[in-house]
Amino acid sequence: MTETYVCPVCGSTTERDFRVPSVVRTCENGCGFVHFLREDLLELTERVPEAERPDDWDELSGEERLRVAVGRGDVTLEDIRG
């Protein structure tokens, strides 16, 4: 099984044959040493209703959005582990 992980800064992706919440690696686009988040976790952040997103939602990284979603209870730790 292959999982896709997404750079929180530029959105470039990398694939791994294991499933974890995030992979820490150096982005080849010069974003530095960052947490690549699993793609389906990023999709979970869409659960936060648009009207209730922070004003700076568009500027947040995937990791920060996920933190907001978990803090609100829209995404649970089970979702992340699953």
Ligand SMILES: [Zn+2]
């Ligand atoms: Zn990047």
